[in-house]
Amino acid sequence: xxxxxxxxxxxxxxxxxxxxxxVHGTDNTLMLETVQSHRERLRGVCVxxxxxxxxxxxxxxxxxxxxxxxxxxFGGGVGFDELETLAARVAPLxxxxxxxxxxxxxxxxxxxxxxxxxxxxxxxxxxxxxxxxVSHPGFQTLLAFLRNEDCWVKLSGAYRLSxxxxxxxxxxxxxxxxxxxxxDRCVWGSDWPHVALGGPMPNVGDLLDLLADWVxxxxxRKRVFAENAHTLYGFEPKT
Numbered sequence: 001x002x003x004x005x006x007x008x009x010x011x012x013x014x015x016x017x018x019x020x021x022x023v024h025g026t027d028n029t030l031m032l033e034t035v036q037s038h039r040e041r042l043r044g045v046c047v048x049x050x051x052x053x054x055x056x057x058x059x060x061x062x063x064x065x066x067x068x069x070x071x072x073x074f075g076g077g078v079g080f081d082e083l084e085t086l087a088a089r090v091a092p093l094x095x096x097x098x099x100x101x102x103x104x105x106x107x108x109x110x111x112x113x114x115x116x117x118x119x120x121x122x123x124x125x126x127x128x129x130x131x132x133x134v135s136h137p138g139f140q141t142l143l144a145f146l147r148n149e150d151c152w153v154k155l156s157g158a159y160r161l162s163x164x165x166x167x168x169x170x171x172x173x174x175x176x177x178x179x180x181x182x183x184d185r186c187v188w189g190s191d192w193p194h195v196a197l198g199g200p201m202p203n204v205g206d207l208l209d210l211l212a213d214w215v216x217x218x219x220x221r222k223r224v225f226a227e228n229a230h231t232l233y234g235f236e237p238k239t
Contacts, residue, residue, distance in 0.1 A: 001034040007192055008041075011204055015235050019069060019098065020047040023195050026077050028060070035064040043233040045069050045098055047077035054089065061093045066233050072101040073127065074196075084116065091117045096152070096232070103128045104138035110145050119150045121232070124157030124191070125178060130170040131163045134177050143181045152232055153178050155224060156189030158210055159202045166206060167213075175214035183220050187229045 008016045018031045026049045035044040045067040046060055068090055071077060078086055087097055096119040101109070103126025113120050126142045133139075145151050155175050162168035178186055188211065190204045215221040230237050 001030070001037070004034070004192065005038070005041075007190070007204055011190075011208060015041055015043075015229065015233070017043045017045065017189070017229070017233055019045040019189075021193075021195055022047075022071055022074055022100075032060060032063050032065070039064050043235070047071065048086070050078050050082055052078075057090060057093060061095070065095070067096040067098050067121065069098040069100065069123075072099060072105075074100070083112070087116045087118050096121050098123060098154075100124070100127060102126070102138070103142045104132065104136065106138045106141040106145065110141050113145070114149050119152060119232075120145075121152045121154060122146075123154050124160055125153060125155060125171070125174050127157065127160060129163055130161050130174060134173050139174065139177075143177060146178065146182045146185055151182075152185045152187060152228075153182075154189045155179075155186050155211075155214060157191045158207060159194075159197070159199065160191075166200075166202070167210060169213070171210070172213050175210075179215055179220060179224070183223060184228060186224050187232055188224050 004016065018035055020028050020031050024030065026047050028046045031044050031046070035042045042064060044063070044065040046065050047069050068086065069077070070080065070083065072080060097116065098121040100123040122142060126139055128136070128138060146153055155178065158168040158171040161174065162171050164170045190207060192204055194201055211221055211224070215224055226237065229235065
């Protein structure tokens with residue numbers, strides 16, 4: 001927790017969102033303790049299994065959790081077969097559901113996601129390799145879903161999509177297409193501490209610098225960095 005807060009301070013971040021890390025499975029203890037201890041600054045996104053009780057969900061909401069994550073790519077937590085059930089349970093809490101998925105599978109998933117009674121957040125710009133190109137039907141489905149549904153996209157994980165070395169220039173067309181589709185529904189994420197990564201460890205400052213290429217317009221970049229996140233995660237912006 002201390003290292004995470006130090007990273008926020010070093011990069012000039014007032015607020016942060018802790019997404020339950022995949023390597024911790026459904027043990028949200030550390031995330032919950034950290035968020036609750038810094039309620040004015042942090043929010044959380046949990047991962048749960050099918051045995052989670054309504055009281056546990058309510059307690060997590062009180063601690064500062066604002067969403068639940070489905071890790072479609074690597075498993076852990078509640079299965080996709082219980083998606084509709086969990087969505088109905090967290091809707092009264094005003095939560096969103098965040099998906100770590102490969103956008104190449106979105107054409108068949110999109111109708112199901114569109115029927116959910118909660119906002120949808122797509123991780124890592126759709127977590128598909130840049131080598132397939134922005135014209136791929138999966139990415140085009142993501143753009144359409146972003147335009148037409150209650151959907152948000154995280155501009156994050158460039159090093160997970162890129163097939164190039166830093167500064168991951170091949171991710172720029174994807175980020176710009178998402179911004180063009182719906183600039184008010186894109187938020188930035190560091191993906192710190194970069195777990196389950198086989199290559200070189202990225203530097204958060206370098207990832208921040210990518211925004212100059214992804215979002216050249218100052219006003220739009222402010223929305224991505226701050227205003228959109230205030231809306232999605234329920235922060236009170238400081239004046």
